[in-house]
Amino acid sequence: MVRYIAKRVLLSVFTLWLVATITFALMFMVPGGPFLAEKTPSAATLEALNQKYGLDQPKIVQYRNYMVKFIQGDMGVSLKQRGRTVSQIISTGFKVSAKIGGLSILIAVLIGVPLGCIAALNRGKWLDNVIIVVATCGIAVPSFVVATILMIIFSVKLGILPTYGLTSWQHYLMPVAALAFYPTAYISRLMRSSMLEVLGQDYMRTARAKGLSQFWMLFKHALRNAILPVVTYLGPLIAYTLTGSFVVEKIFTIPGLGNAFISSILNRDYTMIMGTTIFLAALIILMNLVVDVAYKIIDPRIKLK
Amino acid sequence: MSELLLNIQNERLSFFTPAGEVKALNDISIQMYEGDVLGIVGESGSGKSVTAYSIMQLLPHTGRIIGGTIDFNGHRINDMTEQNMRKIRGNEVSIIFQDPMTSLNPVYTIGNQICEVIKLHTNKNKKQALERAEELLSLVGINEPRKRLKQYPHELSGGMRQRVMIAIALACEPKLLIADEPTTALDVTIQAQILELMIDLKEQLGMSIIMITHDLGIVANMCQKIAVMYAGKIVEYGPVDEIFYNPQHEYTKGLLRSIPKLSEKEHNRLVPIEGTPVDMLNPPKGCPFAPRCDSCMKICLREMPQYTTINDGHLSACWLLQKKEFMQGGEEN
Amino acid sequence: MKEKKNPLSFQLDVSDFLPANKEEKESLVIMRESVSFWRDGLRRFEKNKIAMTSFIIIILVFIFAFVMPQFYPYSYEQQIRGSENLAPMAYSEPELALKAAGEKVFPHILGTDSLGRDTMIRLMMGSRISLLVGLVASILVLLIGSIYGTVAGYFGGKVDLFMMRIVDIIYTVPDILIIILLMVTLKYPLKDLAETVPAFSWINVIGVGLICIFIVFSLLYWVGMARIVRSQVLTLKEQEYVTAARALGAGSGRIIRKHLLTNSMGTLIVTTTLQIPSAIFTESFLSFIGIGVAAPMPSLGSMASTAIDGIYSYPYRLLAPALMISLIILSFNLLGDGLRDAFDPKLKN
Numbered sequence: 001m002v003r004y005i006a007k008r009v010l011l012s013v014f015t016l017w018l019v020a021t022i023t024f025a026l027m028f029m030v031p032g033g034p035f036l037a038e039k040t041p042s043a044a045t046l047e048a049l050n051q052k053y054g055l056d057q058p059k060i061v062q063y064r065n066y067m068v069k070f071i072q073g074d075m076g077v078s079l080k081q082r083g084r085t086v087s088q089i090i091s092t093g094f095k096v097s098a099k100i101g102g103l104s105i106l107i108a109v110l111i112g113v114p115l116g117c118i119a120a121l122n123r124g125k126w127l128d129n130v131i132i133v134v135a136t137c138g139i140a141v142p143s144f145v146v147a148t149i150l151m152i153i154f155s156v157k158l159g160i161l162p163t164y165g166l167t168s169w170q171h172y173l174m175p176v177a178a179l180a181f182y183p184t185a186y187i188s189r190l191m192r193s194s195m196l197e198v199l200g201q202d203y204m205r206t207a208r209a210k211g212l213s214q215f216w217m218l219f220k221h222a223l224r225n226a227i228l229p230v231v232t233y234l235g236p237l238i239a240y241t242l243t244g245s246f247v248v249e250k251i252f253t254i255p256g257l258g259n260a261f262i263s264s265i266l267n268r269d270y271t272m273i274m275g276t277t278i279f280l281a282a283l284i285i286l287m288n289l290v291v292d293v294a295y296k297i298i299d300p301r302i303k304l305k
Numbered sequence: 306m307s308e309l310l311l312n313i314q315n316e317r318l319s320f321f322t323p324a325g326e327v328k329a330l331n332d333i334s335i336q337m338y339e340g341d342v343l344g345i346v347g348e349s350g351s352g353k354s355v356t357a358y359s360i361m362q363l364l365p366h367t368g369r370i371i372g373g374t375i376d377f378n379g380h381r382i383n384d385m386t387e388q389n390m391r392k393i394r395g396n397e398v399s400i401i402f403q404d405p406m407t408s409l410n411p412v413y414t415i416g417n418q419i420c421e422v423i424k425l426h427t428n429k430n431k432k433q434a435l436e437r438a439e440e441l442l443s444l445v446g447i448n449e450p451r452k453r454l455k456q457y458p459h460e461l462s463g464g465m466r467q468r469v470m471i472a473i474a475l476a477c478e479p480k481l482l483i484a485d486e487p488t489t490a491l492d493v494t495i496q497a498q499i500l501e502l503m504i505d506l507k508e509q510l511g512m513s514i515i516m517i518t519h520d521l522g523i524v525a526n527m528c529q530k531i532a533v534m535y536a537g538k539i540v541e542y543g544p545v546d547e548i549f550y551n552p553q554h555e556y557t558k559g560l561l562r563s564i565p566k567l568s569e570k571e572h573n574r575l576v577p578i579e580g581t582p583v584d585m586l587n588p589p590k591g592c593p594f595a596p597r598c599d600s601c602m603k604i605c606l607r608e609m610p611q612y613t614t615i616n617d618g619h620l621s622a623c624w625l626l627q628k629k630e631f632m633q634g635g636e637e638n
Numbered sequence: 639m640k641e642k643k644n645p646l647s648f649q650l651d652v653s654d655f656l657p658a659n660k661e662e663k664e665s666l667v668i669m670r671e672s673v674s675f676w677r678d679g680l681r682r683f684e685k686n687k688i689a690m691t692s693f694i695i696i697i698l699v700f701i702f703a704f705v706m707p708q709f710y711p712y713s714y715e716q717q718i719r720g721s722e723n724l725a726p727m728a729y730s731e732p733e734l735a736l737k738a739a740g741e742k743v744f745p746h747i748l749g750t751d752s753l754g755r756d757t758m759i760r761l762m763m764g765s766r767i768s769l770l771v772g773l774v775a776s777i778l779v780l781l782i783g784s785i786y787g788t789v790a791g792y793f794g795g796k797v798d799l800f801m802m803r804i805v806d807i808i809y810t811v812p813d814i815l816i817i818i819l820l821m822v823t824l825k826y827p828l829k830d831l832a833e834t835v836p837a838f839s840w841i842n843v844i845g846v847g848l849i850c851i852f853i854v855f856s857l858l859y860w861v862g863m864a865r866i867v868r869s870q871v872l873t874l875k876e877q878e879y880v881t882a883a884r885a886l887g888a889g890s891g892r893i894i895r896k897h898l899l900t901n902s903m904g905t906l907i908v909t910t911t912l913q914i915p916s917a918i919f920t921e922s923f924l925s926f927i928g929i930g931v932a933a934p935m936p937s938l939g940s941m942a943s944t945a946i947d948g949i950y951s952y953p954y955r956l957l958a959p960a961l962m963i964s965l966i967i968l969s970f971n972l973l974g975d976g977l978r979d980a981f982d983p984k985l986k987n
Binding site: 201202203205206207208209210211212213220221224225298299300301 | 394396426
Binding site for chain 3: 595600601602603604605606607624628631632
């Protein structure tokens, strides 16, 4: 177990380094720079600015400098948002994104798992059909569609929910719902099919032959086996939530990390691009590791190598 | 004579599938007394497992008993609610399944799965249940039982797992143990061990056993009586010696011919039964074995034969026997 | 067992006990006809009403996106002065004047946008982009993934180990971040290439954004396909008929082509079909956040994105692209599910 985790951490560090290097290389392929956007500054100012942030040095030197500082825990200052360090911006943005993302993952699991179970247990009946139809349509609707349709209904037509910002609990309703919609549908389908498979397993027959009640058969024997695919899905789900958060943060103008990432790219804010990319990549990789370890705990058959 | 434990009278059972009604059991009657060991023999799909499962009401929802009665240990099984049935399952009657690799839940320890059934049907607390589980594991011949209790199914071999399944089945000292091809999925050497264990346990505990198998060799060692099933019908029924040395039904004869015998000379080839079993969705109206039978007569294709009594407790349903009777009757007149 | 008396309900005859002949015996046995894998799958597919409906819808969407624009009187970039922000089926004053003058004016079925462009034609072109992205990206992924996977699986050993290690690494890279980065950066070298090297001027015809998407998707999404193909090849490699072919002297290339590829076809078709909606999904997402297909070329994602700015005044503008994209993805999902049920029951989970 410890060896496995150590190995995975090493691989993750390697992947992170790869991501950082690719990002660094890609960043400079884009013409223009962080100081060119609004009004073009004079050549002298530009030179001074470049010198100040070390952008006048050869790329390879800049790369080395960045990496050395990064390892020391310094991600530098934002080139656009003057006076704020990258870590500060990331930490404020992440607090917001994590709240919305975490809530929606929680909701997706809490709704999706029971829905899938209900569908599987009522296989072929109307309740199953309703859940299947809704879930199948659900995975075909991109989050920006859900978000905007919610907005039309609850803000434009009914006018009962606020459209931007995050100052009260009402502000959370639409972003979280929009973000949770797709994974809820996906988990329902996943849970249904894995539940159906588990219900047909021999050990369920054994449980029944023991004289166990329907309730115990379901909660003790079926659920723990059937939930395994959902656990594996949590890794991709976290990555998905991130993607969704780019969209949802844009629509509801939420000052989250997704927004920070996109705008840093569009603004050529080099240090911010590096910082956010590495941070988000680390987050996804770490979550995948956590999911794999959790899987091991639930399923004793899995041997981690 | 000991008590009548199981009495199945003219049971008829069908599966209602989208493709149509599959008549899985057709007029099955079985009687077992306490301590009896009955072998049910037949090909896959002949209805032997369905018969056993119907005693425990373990069939999928598409399967319904549409005629006859099942009485077990004073309970009329047909009329029992699921709730009452649960008190019997695993307690008064229990079952060992064919494939020990898939019959145990992979995510719980052996101890957990044995204690579960003990705690369900007795008043034992957790500690007492664990003690009983340990006792059961040594009873079924598993060494280091205390250590095994903490292991998961995937850490045990197939033979070990089947021993665990037997331990689970015996946990509440059932009156009747159903063994549904308990050795089919195991290696030959392990098969012998498991059979030996079952014979031992039967001697020690004295419960009744229904042994379901397609292997006549297994029933010869264990059973007192044998029911030979074909296409949802018992075609021959009788004491083990009668079936082996005085078989009457053409199907039984065919089964016996297809067992390899070491004692016989090499040039005596094995004789397979030609053809495939009937399609249970469209069963023929006559004798189901007729299409594969070498001695098939015109009447066999039209009508189902009745049972003929050969000796005490030896019955067979075959027109050849009826023919004998008919011809004798004709001579008398 | 219960013994019964013989209450024969009919009279027996000596002739009944005559041996039955072979024909009589065989007449009892009804054999079910056996069918080949493909025909069986096709039959199952045709019976699947949902899958067939989605298939028909997809064909209709194709006609809508590729054929109808040829006959449509407006073009997607044409800005009709004076006809800005029209509601569906409405006419602007200059158009009403033309109509009054007896000229035929084609109605704006879905209205126009803030620049006076007809929404219907833009919806058609947007669907075209989505379909193109879905199909081309999936085919590229299929090609790269299956070649890579086949080579790794077929040669095995160190080659396999090395090749799959690369796959593992790409797998752990968070794809969406790299996609966004690549989308932004690739545009510039591509544009340069198209303008400076005449041999690459076709890039401008297809559109830099679209080429970008193709490259980015095929760079990152092939790994999943490669894994599936490799495991298929590994399983098939152990099958007897491949050993038999090898024993008969068939070369590697022939074995790969003839035996391995034909036998994993079912899985490949299903996986590719299910790749289409996910590519469409990602494209619409990229266009929505503003880094997908470049203006004036419309994409369903960018149309939805623009519609948000006018959400209070023109909420209906959002519905058309939103419904269209959902319909396309839904149909492809259901088609893929149907194909899977018909041709590849193993893949179900």
